[in-house]
Amino acid sequence: MKRARVLFVDDEIIFANNMSKLLTSRGYRVTTVNSGDATLEKLEDQEFDVVVLDLKMPGKDGITTLREIKIRGLFTETLILTGHGAIDSALEAIKLGAYDYLTKPCEIDDLVEKIEGAWEKKDHDEKVDMQEKIKKVVESPSAVFQIFKKKKK
Amino acid sequence: MDRNQLTAKAKDKALFRNRVLTIIIVSFTPMILISGIILYQFYTSYHEKVYAHLGTIVKKHKRNIDSFLNEKLGNIRFIARTFSFEELSDESFLQDRLVTLQQEFDHVFVDIGVINEQGIQVSYAGPFKLGKALYSEADWFQKAMESEYVISDVFFGLRGLPHFIIAVRENHNGRDWILRSTIDFVAFNNLVENIRIGETGFAFILNREGKFQTKTLLDILPKKMPCMDFVKSRRKISKEGICISEGVDDSEEKYIYVGAFLKGGDWLLMFRQRSSDAFSDFRSAVSVTLAIILLGGLGIISMAFILTKRTVKRISQVDQKKRMMNEQIIETGKLASVGELAAGIAHEINNPVAIMVEEAGWIEDLLEEEEFKEGENLGEFKRALNQIRAQGHRCKEITHKLLSFARKTDSRVKDLNINNVIDELVTLSEQRAKYSKVVIETSLQDNLPNIKASETELQQVFLNLINNAIDAMEKEGGTISIKSRLDGKDFVIDLADNGPGIPQANLLRIFDPFFTTKPVGKGTGLGLSICYGIIKKMGGEISVESNVGTGTTFHVYMPLPGDEENQD
Numbered sequence: 001m002k003r004a005r006v007l008f009v010d011d012e013i014i015f016a017n018n019m020s021k022l023l024t025s026r027g028y029r030v031t032t033v034n035s036g037d038a039t040l041e042k043l044e045d046q047e048f049d050v051v052v053l054d055l056k057m058p059g060k061d062g063i064t065t066l067r068e069i070k071i072r073g074l075f076t077e078t079l080i081l082t083g084h085g086a087i088d089s090a091l092e093a094i095k096l097g098a099y100d101y102l103t104k105p106c107e108i109d110d111l112v113e114k115i116e117g118a119w120e121k122k123d124h125d126e127k128v129d130m131q132e133k134i135k136k137v138v139e140s141p142s143a144v145f146q147i148f149k150k151k152k153k
Numbered sequence: 154m155d156r157n158q159l160t161a162k163a164k165d166k167a168l169f170r171n172r173v174l175t176i177i178i179v180s181f182t183p184m185i186l187i188s189g190i191i192l193y194q195f196y197t198s199y200h201e202k203v204y205a206h207l208g209t210i211v212k213k214h215k216r217n218i219d220s221f222l223n224e225k226l227g228n229i230r231f232i233a234r235t236f237s238f239e240e241l242s243d244e245s246f247l248q249d250r251l252v253t254l255q256q257e258f259d260h261v262f263v264d265i266g267v268i269n270e271q272g273i274q275v276s277y278a279g280p281f282k283l284g285k286a287l288y289s290e291a292d293w294f295q296k297a298m299e300s301e302y303v304i305s306d307v308f309f310g311l312r313g314l315p316h317f318i319i320a321v322r323e324n325h326n327g328r329d330w331i332l333r334s335t336i337d338f339v340a341f342n343n344l345v346e347n348i349r350i351g352e353t354g355f356a357f358i359l360n361r362e363g364k365f366q367t368k369t370l371l372d373i374l375p376k377k378m379p380c381m382d383f384v385k386s387r388r389k390i391s392k393e394g395i396c397i398s399e400g401v402d403d404s405e406e407k408y409i410y411v412g413a414f415l416k417g418g419d420w421l422l423m424f425r426q427r428s429s430d431a432f433s434d435f436r437s438a439v440s441v442t443l444a445i446i447l448l449g450g451l452g453i454i455s456m457a458f459i460l461t462k463r464t465v466k467r468i469s470q471v472d473q474k475k476r477m478m479n480e481q482i483i484e485t486g487k488l489a490s491v492g493e494l495a496a497g498i499a500h501e502i503n504n505p506v507a508i509m510v511e512e513a514g515w516i517e518d519l520l521e522e523e524e525f526k527e528g529e530n531l532g533e534f535k536r537a538l539n540q541i542r543a544q545g546h547r548c549k550e551i552t553h554k555l556l557s558f559a560r561k562t563d564s565r566v567k568d569l570n571i572n573n574v575i576d577e578l579v580t581l582s583e584q585r586a587k588y589s590k591v592v593i594e595t596s597l598q599d600n601l602p603n604i605k606a607s608e609t610e611l612q613q614v615f616l617n618l619i620n621n622a623i624d625a626m627e628k629e630g631g632t633i634s635i636k637s638r639l640d641g642k643d644f645v646i647d648l649a650d651n652g653p654g655i656p657q658a659n660l661l662r663i664f665d666p667f668f669t670t671k672p673v674g675k676g677t678g679l680g681l682s683i684c685y686g687i688i689k690k691m692g693g694e695i696s697v698e699s700n701v702g703t704g705t706t707f708h709v710y711m712p713l714p715g716d717e718e719n720q721d
Contacts, residue, residue: 012504018511025518056500083503091581091612100584103553105507105545108514117584 003027004049004119009039009065010081011057019052022108028115036060036068043074050118052111053098055082055089063089066096075126077118081106161472169465176457181450188446192439199435207350207411207431208395211424214348214356215413221344222304222319222416225261225336228254230302230321232265233332238325241267241332247278254334263316263335268294270329279335281312293318297331304416306360307338307367314338317366342367345422351433354426358415366420399428499552506552510545513538568603571644571711574611575635582619590630591623597637604644605714610687617680618648618707624671625652625705643693643710651704660699 006028010016016032023030031048033039037060039051051069055062066078080093080101090101099118102111232241232250240246247265254262264279272289288294293305297320305318320333345367348356358366396412407428415422429436517538525531579593586593622633629652636647655663662668664685688695692712699705 012508015504015508015511018508018515021515022511022518025515083500083507091577094581095577103549104503105510105549107542108511113588114584117587 003029004115005029006115007039007042007048007051008032009051010054011035026112036065039065040068043069043076048076049122050115051076051078052081053078055080063092066093066098070097077122079114079118161469165465165469168468169461172461172464173457176461177454180453184446184449188442192442195438196435199432203431204397207409207424208397210348211411211413211422212395215415215422218344218415218422226302226304226319229319229332229334233321233323238330242276244276244278247276251278261337261340263337265334268331268333293320297322298329306364348424351426351430353430354424356422356424359421359423361419502548503552506545506548510542513541566605566607569606569608569611571601571604571637572597574608575615575637578612578615578619582623586623589623589627591626592632594632594634596634598639601637601639601644602713604711606691614684614687617684621680622648622650622652626650642713644713646709647706649704649706654701654703654705655699656701660697663697
């Protein structure tokens with residue numbers, strides 16, 4: 001069974017590594033990074049289905065990173081996993097296009113459930129996107145180049 | 154605290170004393186000053202009036218007495234000039250003249266006599282047998298020989314009775330002769346004795362030597378009298394010949410003396426009255442004034458005490474309130490800083506707790522592997538790991554509560570589109586709703602005017618209501634429908650669910666603080682009461698209707714911005 005590719009972002013290295021172990025044992029392909037900048041770098045490099053993002057990090061915080069992801073048009077779903085359960089930051093993250101949020105410490109099953117949900121959405125969005133692209137290609141073959149351009153990027 | 158109360162009490166006492174003193178001084182000073190000035194003015198003018206009155210009386214009597222004496226002198230002079238020495242030497246003729254005079258003047262003239270150059274009485278008419286009396290040594294005779302006429306002082310003379318003499322000198326063939334008449338002392342005395350004012354005011358006449366010329370009650374008059382000064386010096390006498398002074402006599406009592414010179418300065422008409430008698434009206438006025446001042450003073454003092462007592466009580470109450478408020482503010486400040494500290498700690502604790510919980514999760518995963526499956530303590534391991542996880546979640550609950558307690562809500566009021574707020578909250582809650590099989594439907598009226606409110610407060614209200622609805626329908630799922638509309642002067646948001654509903658008994662209490670139907674540790678019972686408080690603060694209303702089995706609807710009414718301004 002194909003499992004989702006997860007990028008786990010948390011400045012607490014031990015926590016990130018542990019979560020990685022837990023998720024890996026459940027069949028996910030997990031990569032961990034410890035900062036906002038590293039996240040963006042990794043996403044530019046590689047495609048991930050779901051990014052699990054900590055909000056409070058030194059340097060680029062979660063919200064800024066999320067904003068950058070959206071601005072750069074990096075195709076992934078984002079889950080917020082935060083120690084702070086404030087409405088404001090959660091609301092802002094949702095507004096910026098995050099899929100959902102969870103508070104630390106969380107049940108691994110809950111996290112898995114949300115990752116599945118996010119992945120499903122991404123899959124669905126991808127399909128819709130692909131269909132639209134195919135439609136475009138059918139309508140104007142020159143659009144093919146745009147698709148490849150984007151992929152290359 | 155005790156010490157604070159003590160100092161507060163001492164302060165109150167000092168305040169009370171100062172206030173009472175201030176009120177008394179401020180009210181008494183002008184009262185006493187004004188009363189004093191008025192009294193002084195009254196005293197002066199009353200004295201002047203009394204003096205003027207007495208002066209007038211004395212002046213009138215002085216004129217009376219002077220005219221009496223002049224008239225009598227005129228009568229005698231008339232006889233002396235009209236008739237010759239020979240005619241008057243005839244005793245029967247003289248008798249006729251005396252009778253005429255007595256008929257005319259009501260027996261003022263006692264007798265009449267003619268005296269020659271040598272002082273021998275030539276003829277006499279009257280009740281006494283004076284015959285050829287010799288007057289050459291008499292004082293009045295010598296004076297009469299020097300001047301044209303004389304009015305003598307009162308003396309006893311040959312007859313042994315007080316009397317005085319009017320004598321006129323005439324010339325007959327180069328030889329002087331004198332016509333003299335004795336004036337009835339009683340008639341003269343009545344002129345003076347009639348002057349009686351009040352209880353102690355009476356008059357008398359003194360000659361230059363200070364001897365009484367009237368029959369006065371000698372015993373009531375002191376030997377030493379300040380009036381003697383008048384006799385010795387005339388400096389004090391006023392323009393009209395009246396002199397007024399006050400003095401103390403032997404009996405230590407103050408008397409008023411009014412004097413006027415008679416008979417060209419030979420006699421002094423004195424009027425004497427006790428000061429207390431003369432100023433009795435003034436004295437009663439003073440007593441009435443003093444009584445009024447005393448009563449007024451008592452009134453002022455009692456009012457000062459009563460009013461100050463009340464004011465000080467009020468002030469101390471306000472002070473106490475202020476102190477309590479200050480204490481409360483300090484407490485709140487402390488609480489706030491404790492809250493901030495707690496929030497910091499809570500946030501920092503979350504990460505290690507999360508690590509512990511997830512590590513436990515990892516061990517749990519590992520225990521699933523074959524090599525551990527056979528371990529005899531596997532059950533115990535699992536129990537312990539569950540415990541770690543459960544306690545970790547408990548920590549999370551605590552830190553989250555601390556964080557939400559310490560969270561600063563932004564209560565700044567700004568223009569908000571209520572639909573946007575609801576949309577955002579629905580988005581936020583959608584995932585949670587999905588897991589509980591709850592669908593959120595919205596039907597928001599377009600073109601609603603903006604509302605003036607705090608965004609975080611409104612978020613709190615609606616998130617609370619949405620979460621409550623989701624909680625209620627968690628088991629069986631359902632639909633939440635949110636409607637926004639305008640109803641007259643209010644925005645209305647209706648939030649309806651088709652959950653199990655609220656029993657009638659609980660319906661009345663759901664806005665009460667600490668009322669909750671959730672299991673212990675799950676709900677604080679503050680959510681709806683906070684909503685109620687926020688909406689009330691905005692000038693709105695929140696109401697609920699519910700039927701068991703059908704569902705619950707909350708109605709939130711909020712005033713339009715214009716309304717709020719009008720209310721202000």
